[in-house]
Amino acid sequence: MKIGCPTEIKPQEFRVGMTPDAAREAVNHGHQVLIQKDAGMGSGFSDEDYTTAGAHIIATAEEIFATADMIVKVKEPQAVERKMLRPDQLLFTYLHLAPDPEQTHDLLESGCTAIAYETVTDDRGGLPLLAPMSEVAGRLAPQVGAWTLQKANGGRGVLMGGVPGVAPAKVVVIGGGVVGTHAAKIAAGMGADVTVLDRSLNRLKYLDDVFGRDFKNQYSTAGATLDLVRQADMVIGAVLIPGAAAPKLISRAQLSEMKPGAAIVDVAIDQGGCFETSKATTHGDPIYNVDGVMHYCVANMPGAVARTSTIALGNATMPFMLALADKGWRQACADDPHLLNGLNVHAGQLTYYAVGKALGIDVVSPSLAVKQ
Numbered sequence: 001m002k003i004g005c006p007t008e009i010k011p012q013e014f015r016v017g018m019t020p021d022a023a024r025e026a027v028n029h030g031h032q033v034l035i036q037k038d039a040g041m042g043s044g045f046s047d048e049d050y051t052t053a054g055a056h057i058i059a060t061a062e063e064i065f066a067t068a069d070m071i072v073k074v075k076e077p078q079a080v081e082r083k084m085l086r087p088d089q090l091l092f093t094y095l096h097l098a099p100d101p102e103q104t105h106d107l108l109e110s111g112c113t114a115i116a117y118e119t120v121t122d123d124r125g126g127l128p129l130l131a132p133m134s135e136v137a138g139r140l141a142p143q144v145g146a147w148t149l150q151k152a153n154g155g156r157g158v159l160m161g162g163v164p165g166v167a168p169a170k171v172v173v174i175g176g177g178v179v180g181t182h183a184a185k186i187a188a189g190m191g192a193d194v195t196v197l198d199r200s201l202n203r204l205k206y207l208d209d210v211f212g213r214d215f216k217n218q219y220s221t222a223g224a225t226l227d228l229v230r231q232a233d234m235v236i237g238a239v240l241i242p243g244a245a246a247p248k249l250i251s252r253a254q255l256s257e258m259k260p261g262a263a264i265v266d267v268a269i270d271q272g273g274c275f276e277t278s279k280a281t282t283h284g285d286p287i288y289n290v291d292g293v294m295h296y297c298v299a300n301m302p303g304a305v306a307r308t309s310t311i312a313l314g315n316a317t318m319p320f321m322l323a324l325a326d327k328g329w330r331q332a333c334a335d336d337p338h339l340l341n342g343l344n345v346h347a348g349q350l351t352y353y354a355v356g357k358a359l360g361i362d363v364v365s366p367s368l369a370v371k372q
């Protein structure tokens with residue numbers, strides 16, 4: 001198969017769909033890998049890294065879209081890229097179609113087959129191609145929160161780990177899923193006094209069994225949350241209710257009960273955020289002040305650490321990318337129901353029920369589409 005990887009063109013996107021290691025694996029499997037010139041630069045991979053791995057460097061995205069059998073990317077194809085997709089072409093990338101009727105329409109019109117990273121599943125009911133970005137955002141949250149807490153940035157001037165004789169920062173993590181667990185691990189590792197809140201008793205049991213010595217956990221009620229948030233130096237928002245906007249757990253009025261200069265890192269901002277006062281910010285201008293509380297609400301946190309994020313995403317996508325290239329998408333999806341769950345679009349038909357429901361478009365069963 002000819003596998004093409006164009007440079008990402010969405011603003012502020014520095015990741016790349018294939019690492020040199022992924023390219024090498026594909027070449028070892030007998031495939032031809034086409035990488036757009038400088039596609040890896042934002043993640044610290046040079047064209048030479050790719051040619052050493054056996055890939056070919058191609059000058060333009062147009063040439064890649066014109067010749068590749070499969071396009072491997074990070075972000076959803078932009079309008080100019082969608083125009084270049086071909087009916088016999090396979091697209092493997094994040095799509096997030098439900099809130100995006102324009103993109104959905106263009107993909108259906110292109111006739112391509114599109115497999116979305118975010119809907120591929122695993123045996124434990126997880127989303128293995130979303131999890132790496134949650135891990136990155138979770139581990140980054142205490143790091144950016146610690147920076148936000150510094151006096152020069154408007155924070156309380158509290159050191160995460162304290163020093164002998166001075167208490168460490170109190171960190172509250174709301175939501176103990178992938179983001180929350182990784183945030184709590186790092187905050188505890190920095191020496192902070194950490195409590196994680198969750199609404200799932202099973203999750204709390206897991207956190208207690210595995211991390212009981214590193215951080216505390218508590219059942220998430222409105223009262224418990226407010227009580228902890230009042231005492232906190234830093235609050236990390238990490239809740240998710242699948243398919244819904246994040247619940248607003250702290251109101252504007254409750255914000256004024258927080259300590260002056262406390263830091264909020266609302267990782268759930270991509271789902272609207274779990275504080276009433278949260279609004280999305282960018283890496284260029286990440287923090288703002290409401291009633292003396294500093295808010296960090298960057299919607300694409302993994303972009304700050306593009307190299308780590310690219311490698312983490314590449315590790316997760318590579319086995320699926322190789323299966324698609326080795327077997328062709330029909331056989332690969334027929335063999336693996338989790339990869340089949342990733343099928344969103346085929347030959348002008350929508351094949352993912354939740355997207356069809358959100359956009360009012362008829363859906364063809366993915367298992368039927370594989371046989372067409």
Ligand SMILES: NC(=O)c1ccc[n+]([C@@H]2O[C@H](COP(=O)([O-])OP(=O)(O)OC[C@H]3O[C@@H](n4cnc5c(N)ncnc54)[C@H](O)[C@@H]3O)[C@@H](O)[C@H]2O)c1
Pocket residue numbers: 131133134137174175176177178179180197198199200203220238239240241246247249266267268269270271298299300301302
């Ligand atoms: N800003 C970014 O760059 C970025 C990056 C990755 C993920 N995210 C977002 O982070 C959020 C968390 O993602 P995740 O992968 O950890 O999800 P997850 O499903 O693994 O975890 C969410 C947790 O929230 C808990 N929860 C739900 N309602 C709650 C409540 N009222 N109180 C306390 N806990 C509650 C759930 O029980 C679950 O354990 C999502 O909104 C995700 O989109 C943002």
